Amino acid sequence: MDARRVAFFLFGAVLLYTAGYTAAHLGTPLGQSPQLDGRENTALAVQIASGELPREPFYRAMLYPALLALAAMAGLPHGLLPEWAALLGIAAHLTAAWLVFRIAHLLWSNRRAALLAGALYGFYPVAIYFAAQPLDVTVGIALFLAGMERLLACAPRRGTRRYGCAWTAGVFLGLAVLARPHFLAVVPVGLLLFGALRGGFRHSLWATIGVVMLLAAQAAVNGLWSGSWRMLPWQGAYNLYAANRSESDGRYFQQQLYFHEIPPGTNPTRLESEARYRDATGAEPPVSIAEMNAHWRRQTISGIRDAPLRWIGHKLRKIYYLGHNWESYNNQTYAFHKAQSPWLRFNPLGWGLLFAAAAAGGVVAYRRADRTRFLLLAGSAAAYAAGVLLFFVSARFRLPLVPVLCILAAGIALLPECRLRARRGWWTAACAAVVLAWSFSPFWGAYDRRTFLQDKLLLANAAAETGADADAYRWAQTARKTAPERPDARRIALVSYFNLRLDGVDPEEIGDWNAQRDLIDGLHDPDPVLALAAGAVSWNLGRPDQAASSWRDAWRRFGPAAADALGALLWTGIAGEAEADAAPEILRATGSAILEAGLERHRQAPGP
Numbered sequence: 001m002d003a004r005r006v007a008f009f010l011f012g013a014v015l016l017y018t019a020g021y022t023a024a025h026l027g028t029p030l031g032q033s034p035q036l037d038g039r040e041n042t043a044l045a046v047q048i049a050s051g052e053l054p055r056e057p058f059y060r061a062m063l064y065p066a067l068l069a070l071a072a073m074a075g076l077p078h079g080l081l082p083e084w085a086a087l088l089g090i091a092a093h094l095t096a097a098w099l100v101f102r103i104a105h106l107l108w109s110n111r112r113a114a115l116l117a118g119a120l121y122g123f124y125p126v127a128i129y130f131a132a133q134p135l136d137v138t139v140g141i142a143l144f145l146a147g148m149e150r151l152l153a154c155a156p157r158r159g160t161r162r163y164g165c166a167w168t169a170g171v172f173l174g175l176a177v178l179a180r181p182h183f184l185a186v187v188p189v190g191l192l193l194f195g196a197l198r199g200g201f202r203h204s205l206w207a208t209i210g211v212v213m214l215l216a217a218q219a220a221v222n223g224l225w226s227g228s229w230r231m232l233p234w235q236g237a238y239n240l241y242a243a244n245r246s247e248s249d250g251r252y253f254q255q256q257l258y259f260h261e262i263p264p265g266t267n268p269t270r271l272e273s274e275a276r277y278r279d280a281t282g283a284e285p286p287v288s289i290a291e292m293n294a295h296w297r298r299q300t301i302s303g304i305r306d307a308p309l310r311w312i313g314h315k316l317r318k319i320y321y322l323g324h325n326w327e328s329y330n331n332q333t334y335a336f337h338k339a340q341s342p343w344l345r346f347n348p349l350g351w352g353l354l355f356a357a358a359a360a361g362g363v364v365a366y367r368r369a370d371r372t373r374f375l376l377l378a379g380s381a382a383a384y385a386a387g388v389l390l391f392f393v394s395a396r397f398r399l400p401l402v403p404v405l406c407i408l409a410a411g412i413a414l415l416p417e418c419r420l421r422a423r424r425g426w427w428t429a430a431c432a433a434v435v436l437a438w439s440f441s442p443f444w445g446a447y448d449r450r451t452f453l454q455d456k457l458l459l460a461n462a463a464a465e466t467g468a469d470a471d472a473y474r475w476a477q478t479a480r481k482t483a484p485e486r487p488d489a490r491r492i493a494l495v496s497y498f499n500l501r502l503d504g505v506d507p508e509e510i511g512d513w514n515a516q517r518d519l520i521d522g523l524h525d526p527d528p529v530l531a532l533a534a535g536a537v538s539w540n541l542g543r544p545d546q547a548a549s550s551w552r553d554a555w556r557r558f559g560p561a562a563a564d565a566l567g568a569l570l571w572t573g574i575a576g577e578a579e580a581d582a583a584p585e586i587l588r589a590t591g592s593a594i595l596e597a598g599l600e601r602h603r604q605a606p607g608p
Contacts (some may be wrong), residue, residue: 003111003112003115006115007101007115007118010119010122011097011098013122013123014097014119014122014123015094017122017123017128017343018090018093018094018122018128018131019090020343021128021129021132021341021343021344022089022090022131022132024341024342024343025086025132025133025341026082026083026086028462029459029462029466029471029472030458030459030462031082031086031132032082032462032466033461033462033465033466034082034085034133034134034462035331035458035461036331036458037135037331038085038133038134038331040266040267041064041065041068041085041134041136042068042078042081042082042085042134044060044062044065044068045065045066045068045069045072045081046069046072046078046081048065048066048069049069049072049073050072053225055225055226056226056228057222057226057228057230057233057234057289058218058222058225058230058233058234059233059234059235059267059270060233060235060267061136061178061179061180061181061233062178062218062233063136063175063178063179064135064136064139064140064179067088067139068081068085068088068134071084081134082134085133085134086131086132086133086134088139089130089132089133089134089135089138089139090131090132092131092139093122093127093128093131093142094122095142095146096121096127096138096141096142096403097118097119097121097122099142099145099146099403100117100118100120100121100122100145100406101114101115101117102114102149102153103117103145103148103152103377103403104116104117106149106152106153106370106373107152107365107369107370107373107374107377107407108368108370108410108414109370110413112413113410113411113413113414114410116409116410116412116413117406117407117409117410120349120354120406120409120410121402121403121406123347123349124349124354124402125344125347125349125350126327126334126350126351126395126399127141127399127402128344129334129338130395130396130399135396136179136180137180137396137399137400139179140179140180140183140400141400141403143173143175143176143179144172144173144176144183144400145403146172146176147170147171147172147175147176148169148173148190148377148380149169150165150168150169151169151190151194151198151207151376152198152373152376152377154166154169154194154198154203163202163203163206164206165203166194166204166206166207166210167206167207167210168210169194169207170191170206170207170209170210170212170214171210171211171213171214172210173186173187173190173207173210173211174210174211174212174214174215177211177214177215177232178214178215180400181232181233181236182387182391182397182400184232184387185384185386186380186384187211188383189379189380189382189383190376190379190380190383191207191208191211192204193375193379193380194207194376197372197375197376198372198373198376215231215232216231218231218232219231228289234289235267235269235270236293237292237293237294237296237297237300238269238270238272238292238293239253239269239391239392240296240297240390240391241296241297241299241300242254242269243391243392244300244303244304244311244314245299245300245303246303246307246310249317249321249445250314250317250321250389250392250393251318251321251328251329251392251393251394251448252328252329252392252394252451253392253394255268255269255272256272257271257272257276273292274287274292277292277295277296280295315389318389318393319389320438320443320444320446321393321446322385322388322389322393323355323435323439324352324438324441324446325350325351325352325355325439326446326447326448327351327394327395328392328393328394328395328448329394329395329448329451329454330392330394330395330397331396331458332454332455333449333451333452333454333455334395335449336451336452337455351398351402351405351439352436352439352440354402354405354406354409355405356432356433356435356436356439357408357409357412357432358404358406358408358409358435359431359432359434359435360409360412360415360428360432361408361409361410361411361412362378362411362431363411363428363431364411364412364414364415364428365408365411368411368414369411377404378404378408380404381401381404384400384401385398385401388401415428452482453479453482453483453486456476456478456479456482457475457476457479457486457488459471460472460473460474460475460476460479460489460492460493461492463475463496464492464495464496469497469499469500469503470500470505472492472493472496473492473493473497473500475492476489476490476493476496477489480493484518490519490523491530493516493519494519494520494530494533494534494537495529495530495533497510497511497516497519497537498532498533498536498537501513501536513537513540513541514541516537517537519534519537520534520538520546526550526554527558528554528558528561528562528564528565529564531550531551531553531565532554532562532564532565532568532594535547535549535550535551535554535565535568538550539568544572544574547568547572547574548569548572548574550565551565551566551568551574552565552569555569555579560586560589560590563586563587563589563590563592563595564592564594564595566579566582566583566586566595567583567592567595567596567597567598567599568594568598569598570583570595570598570599570602571594571597571598571601571602573602575598575602580599580602583598583599583602584599587599
């Protein structure tokens with residue numbers, strides 16, 4: 001078959017597969033109500049579009065939220081931002097697959113190998129999984145690959161003085177850094193290798209100018225917006241400390257403090273860093289960002305200096321995790337969600353197989369590939385990997401290495417024509433075997449399924465937010481089998497059960513009131529919704545005093561926000577005259593359907 005037809009067919013297949021999974025994802029509660037980083041990105045986009053972004057230095061990279069905000073500024077309803085993010089993700093993933101094809105063709109000078117590389121990345125399930133979510137990594141990868149493609153395509157040292165190609169490469173790399181600051185690790189190494197191997201140092205200087213222009217532009221925007229001229233977001237110092245402290249294994253960020261109320265667009269890690277800094281230093285809010293970051297850098301350095309052998313062991317384990325097939329938790333555990341999706345479940349591609357193929361392809365590259373391009377690509381990937389090892393080696397952090405693995409793995413398509421000598425053939429097989437043993441070995445708790453609890457809670461919370469109470473109740477109760485006392489699981493289960501009973505769901509499907517007894521025992525600090533549901537369970541269990549206490553305490557603590565609790569007091573005849581007298585005004589202010597029903601019933605049969 002003609003190579004162009006093969007390319008067209010592969011592109012269409014990747015588009016259909018990516019779009020199919022994305023459409024299925026958007027039909028789920030998690031697709032309709034993004035959680036954690038996805039929620040933060042969409043909230044920041046809304047703040048940018050509405051002009052409500054706080055006038056403070058940027059905590060996280062803002063390029064991606066700004067791209068989301070463009071659609072909101074153009075009139076897209078804020079509720080459709082997940083759909084816009086998904087379209088952006090599909091476009092970025094397809095662009096990245098095409099760039100992988102382009103880079104592989106530059107490296108191998110073989111269309112068959114290039115098509116294999118593009119197909120490997122296009123169908124790579126982890127990349128598709130993240131592309132469907134409002135996360136910056138897919139856009140960042142596309143920008144990074146665009147910069148690398150330009151570096152590899154620039155004229156060799158003996159060629160013409162085409163500095164525009166180098167400058168364009170720098171611009172794309174600078175944009176990649178603005179999307180995900182982790183790409184900054186690639187810039188100095190990549191540009192030095194580019195100057196030494198490919199274009200000469202004048203070309204490297206022009207590429208550096210392109211990068212610096214973008215970083216300077218971000219510093220200017222940051223300064224004009226907040227008064228602080230920072231080239232990069234300021235979240236890195238605490239993340240560096242968290243990734244290297246003695247309690248961390250370096251796979252993923254582990255929250256030390258939990259916050260019940262998190263304002264939209266606010267990162268919980270930021271709240272934790274500020275709270276722990278205040279506890280450690282006695283500083284009063286608002287804290288100085290420069291002083292706080294300096295504190296966390298000192299803590300990181302002192303921890304390494306005090307226990308250097310522990311830190312070396314820590315890094316060796318992170319190298320092991322970096323090359324392991326298991327996709328470590330990053331807000332979500334890929335293995336858990338893959339098992340829930342028929343689009344991903346049967347896809348055999350994974351890090352371990354790709355890594356082994358890339359190891360074999362690397363041996364082939366020594367004989368068959370363009371040597372200078374290979375060294376530039378491999379050196380840049382090594383620089384990124386070193387940056388990842390400083391922080392976390394979770395699935396999303398290591399994903400930018402996958403395109404490089406795909407490009408190298410494509411070398412196996414050339415094995416039949418390489419005519420490797422027996423010794424080198426044995427080396428190829430040995431490298432692949434060692435990597436397979438590394439990637440699928442069970443040491444140091446690599447197959448960590450403890451984080452499945454968090455995934456169940458995320459699904460429960462997303463289902464509750466989208467009104468899918470049956471799913472919310474099911475996932476919350478599933479989570480409680482692992483952690484019965486988790487307050488968030490109990491809250492979601494209790495409120496969802498109450499909503500289902502209000503909707504008239506048959507108790508045989510979800511259990512009667514008595515089956516919810518353990519949900520209300522030992523509840524602390526309930527919010528208005530939780531107090532309403534807990535009181536309803538108590539009332540139906542024949543505990544009127546406990547029900548009255550829950551509703552009345554909520555009414556006294558939260559006022560109009562607990563209008564439903566006041567309605568329950570009126571409905572059951574427990575409310576006093578003062579509460580009944582306050583009800584009409586509260587009803588006008590809140591429009592609570594439960595309060596309206598309770599007030600009507602009280603008028604027909606007033607309580608004591």
